Each structure stands twice: as C-alpha cells, then as structure tokens.
Amino acid sequence: MDDVIEPAAADFQLPRILAALADPHRLATVRYVAVHGESWCGLVMQEAGLAMSKSTFSHHLRILREAGVVTKRISGAKGYAQLRKEDLDSRFPGLMDAIIDAEVPARQA
Amino acid sequence: MDDVIEPAAADFQLPRILAALADPHRLATVRYVAVHGESWCGLVMQEAGLAMSKSTFSHHLRILREAGVVTKRISGAKGYAQLRKEDLDSRFPGLMDAIIDAEVPARQA
DNA sequence: CGTACAGTTCGAATTGCATCGAACTTCGAG
C-alpha cells in the first residue's frame, strides 16, 4: 500500500530535491506546509491553489516524499504532510529558506 | 543564429531555475563556472566530467541561459560561460550559495 | 452493516526532455 521510501537525510540527492521543487504545483505545496506547518492534505490541495485530481496530488506528494522534502503522517483516514526542515537544513543549509522566502512573482498569464 | 533569450533578473522564474539546476550535468556545469569563473565551454565540458556530444552540451547551456542562470560571451570562435551570480542573488538571496556550497556526496559505485 | 470520505494504485494518453548524428555557420590560422 504505502511503499513510498522516505530517504534518510544522509541519502538526500540534490538534483532529485531540485527536480521535486521545480514543479509549480509541488513548490506551492511545499510553501504551504512551510508556512502552515503540518497540514491535512485535503486542505493543502484546496488552499495551495492546486486544481488537480486526487490521484495527481497523491502522485506529486509521492515525488516530494521520495526526494525527502516532506513526510506524511497518517491519522485515522486522513493524511498530514510536513516539511522536513531540519533534515533539509542539515544537508543543504540555507536552501529551503532561500526557496521559501523567495518573492512569489505576481501571477502572470 | 543566437536567438536565446537571457531574461532580466526581474523576469526570473524560480521553477524554471530549479528545473535548470535539477539536471546533474547542468548542476556540474554551474558548479564549475561558479568555482572557476567565466570559462571556455570546451573546458567546462571536459573538466566538469560531462560525457556528451557538443550538441547536447549546447542544449543544456541553452536551458541554463534561458532560465537566467548563466550568460554566454563570444570571443572569436570560442564561447565563454559565466554564472549570473549578482542577478541570482538579487532575486533569490542565498539560493545559489546553498546549491554551490552543498556537499557533493562522495562518488561511490 | 452500509454509506460517505480519504487516499493509493493502475492503465492509458499526452506531453516534454535528453540525446545523438548530420548539416550548417562562423571564426582563426596558414
């Protein structure tokens, strides 16, 4: 069921993390949990402005988890996503801060 | 001939920059010019450990330029690539430092 | 128990990316 491998911090691969963050949907997801802390996935989908099906969101979350960017915790029927800030900071100091604090350009057409 | 658009710093798009940096070959390229400063492309290809054809390298360099990560200067028949450190720092403070200074995991087979 | 909710997995379609060789342009050196 849930065979997703969340790597240890020592196994983080920069290209993989950058690839995970390079998708606008996933970036929005990461930014949301960075600001709001551990969040229910359903809320993230709504609030982060992600117009996609459940299965697509599940896919994106998997990419983020397999890269080591987020963790998922299951409570009852719901899942909660959280940024792995400490682990990311330990391997790539300043990386996430730079990405999270980056100016979000005005939405362009 | 050279229609590659190198965007102004104000037009930098984070997802695009992250995507450009997410490829190991391009990451190696960026790290090389970050350390060595403006470099002849031929040398970069050799020294950065890039085993690829000229056309493929040209393609990767284009991606980096169009994202705003590097500039190219032509001198005679040769081209020289340079990291756009100031522009990148102005839009995304700390981003490039974090990426360049990241520990490169020991290459093991 | 049965219904609704939360989420994953699967298959399929579409799209995009990395890569190469070949052909071409341009520059520098003879």
Place this chain on the structure above:
DNA sequence: CTCGAAGTTCGATGCAATTCGAACTGTACG
C-alpha cells in the same frame, strides 16, 4: 582562399513525467 576548430540548429528517437478516471483499500460514523 582553404582547412579545421567551435558551436548551433534540425530532425529523429527513446525515455520519463504529468495527468486523468476508474477501481480499490481503509477509516469514520450513524
């Protein structure tokens, strides 16, 4: 002018990513 070196562009190809709906599993709650 001619030759080789340096790069770019152009198809073509093969692989990976994104996306969806449908079917499935598991939890919560009347």
